[in-house]
Amino acid sequence: MTTEVSTTSFTSTGGLVLPSYERPEGVHPPLDFTGYRSTALRHPKRPLVLLPHRLTEVTGPLLGADLITATDADLTTQHGGEPQGQRIIVAGRVLDSDGRPVPDTLIEIWQTNAAGRYRHSREHHPAPLDPNFGGIGRAITDSAGRYRFITIQPGAYPWGNHYNAWRPAHIHFSLFGRAFTQRLVTQMYFPGDPLLPLDPIFNSVPDEKARQRLVAGFDMDLTQPEWALGYTWDIVLRGRTATIFE
Amino acid sequence: MEERRVLGITPSQTVGPYFSMRLPWPDGPYVVPEGTPGAITIVGRMYDGAGNIIPDGLVETWQAGPDGRFAHPDDPRGATAGGYHGFRGFGRCPTAPDGSYRIVTLKPGPLPTPDGSIEAPHLDVSVFARGLLDRVVTRMYFPDEQTANAVDPVLCSISEPARRATLIAAPEPEGELRFDIWLQGERETVFFDV
Numbered sequence: 001m002t003t004e005v006s007t008t009s010f011t012s013t014g015g016l017v018l019p020s021y022e023r024p025e026g027v028h029p030p031l032d033f034t035g036y037r038s039t040a041l042r043h044p045k046r047p048l049v050l051l052p053h054r055l056t057e058v059t060g061p062l063l064g065a066d067l068i069t070a071t072d073a074d075l076t077t078q079h080g081g082e083p084q085g086q087r088i089i090v091a092g093r094v095l096d097s098d099g100r101p102v103p104d105t106l107i108e109i110w111q112t113n114a115a116g117r118y119r120h121s122r123e124h125h126p127a128p129l130d131p132n133f134g135g136i137g138r139a140i141t142d143s144a145g146r147y148r149f150i151t152i153q154p155g156a157y158p159w160g161n162h163y164n165a166w167r168p169a170h171i172h173f174s175l176f177g178r179a180f181t182q183r184l185v186t187q188m189y190f191p192g193d194p195l196l197p198l199d200p201i202f203n204s205v206p207d208e209k210a211r212q213r214l215v216a217g218f219d220m221d222l223t224q225p226e227w228a229l230g231y232t233w234d235i236v237l238r239g240r241t242a243t244i245f246e
Numbered sequence: 247m248e249e250r251r252v253l254g255i256t257p258s259q260t261v262g263p264y265f266s267m268r269l270p271w272p273d274g275p276y277v278v279p280e281g282t283p284g285a286i287t288i289v290g291r292m293y294d295g296a297g298n299i300i301p302d303g304l305v306e307t308w309q310a311g312p313d314g315r316f317a318h319p320d321d322p323r324g325a326t327a328g329g330y331h332g333f334r335g336f337g338r339c340p341t342a343p344d345g346s347y348r349i350v351t352l353k354p355g356p357l358p359t360p361d362g363s364i365e366a367p368h369l370d371v372s373v374f375a376r377g378l379l380d381r382v383v384t385r386m387y388f389p390d391e392q393t394a395n396a397v398d399p400v401l402c403s404i405s406e407p408a409r410r411a412t413l414i415a416a417p418e419p420e421g422e423l424r425f426d427i428w429l430q431g432e433r434e435t436v437f438f439d440v
Binding site: 015016017018019023024027028029030031033036038039040041042043044045046048049050051052053054055056057058059060061062063067095096097098099108109110118119120122123134135136137138172174178179180181183184185186187201202204205209210211213214234235236237238 | 252253254255256257258259260261262263264265266267268269271294295296298300302306308309310316317318320321322323334335336357358359360365368370372374375376377378379380381382383385399400403404409429430434435436437438439440
């Protein structure tokens with residue numbers, strides 16, 4: 001048997017040439033995590049079956065341009081007036097693990113308002129709604145994989161998972177990437193939040209370094225004088241693998 | 247095999263209960279507009295390990311067109327030239343208070359693979375919900391494709407033949423296809439490490 005790692009990222013056998021994506025270990029949270037109560041009845045107990053990456057997995061929806069409107073990435077101007085709270089800019093790049101930008105990909109976000117209240121019918125936290133804040137946004141990455149949102153610093157809120165449980169402030173992010181394999185839904189947190197060490201969802205990520213990748217960086221260069229604080233957060237999706245010929 | 251990577255991957259976090267503020271789209275369940283000639287309707291419910299319906303889940307589907315091709319540059323046979331009006335390959339539907347979802351689409355064609363085998367017509371399905379820290383991925387196959395299903399490399403890779411049945415939709419009297427998703431329990435759906 002000879003093993004050779006090709007310099008390109010493609011597999012070729014039988015004439016059809018397909019990319020393949022890495023399978024990261026120890027990055028994502030386990031599906032069964034006792035600290036987060038709702039996982040108990042909702043995680044599969046049978047072992048997952050390995051799915052080789054073939055046509056359906058290496059392709060994916062390329063969505064966006066027709067979905068986006070000019071105000072989608074500015075959550076502070078979607079209603080009649082200025083929302084309450086600290087105005088912030090959240091910006092960064094979407095990359096793959098080889099450092100290549102992921103351009104033209106749709107990002108969808110949702111979050112609480114400054115008081116820690118989601119605009120959602122099933123949300124009963126006794127904190128005020130803000131008539132000028134919906135808490136939802138969309139953006140498409142540019143040719144360098146960059147995105148930029150203007151929004152309001154979200155608040156912490158209680159969630160009933162255990163006694164005195166509070167979620168740290170966060171923004172939910174949903175990304176497609178280029179392929180079905182790259183689909184990612186995650187949450188961005190804020191640096192220095194004292195609730196982070198106490199949060200089962202944040203701490204469900206087993207690796208400390210991986211966990212810290214969920215925390216944005218305060219960025220004085222992104223901060224705009226007299227106007228808004230800046231936070232930088234890069235999102236890294238699975239990269240393509242080198243091919244092993246045997 | 248250890249590979250050298252420049253950057254660490256961003257971990258997944260749960261979609262939570264409030265994704266329905268943002269992720270559902272009015273036309274999300276319509277991979278093709280309702281009434282498109284040849285359209286099929288997939289219906290199903292999502293269940294937890296106690297057999298309770300899941301009213302706060304999200305189902306996403308991704309598939310080839312009827313010609314077995316994808317509108318994507320990484321389809322080496324060339325992207326679909328838009329022969330199917332309004333078909334975008336992608337469907338998204340949140341579960342309703344009764345745990346149900348519904349996707350209107352076209353039946354995909356079979357697909358070639360690098361090793362020369364043929365994949366039976368299928369949809370890749372992502373499932374998100376409060377209580378799922380990462381998406382889980384399954385596949386839906388078609389009940390009228392018994393011959394193709396019998397040699398499908400993915401179905402054949404499932405060691406217990408009885409469990410393969412969890413991936414094959416059931417015809418409904420009204421012509422719809424039923425694909426229930428059981429996250430856990432005796433009827434647990436087969437999920438894949440993608």
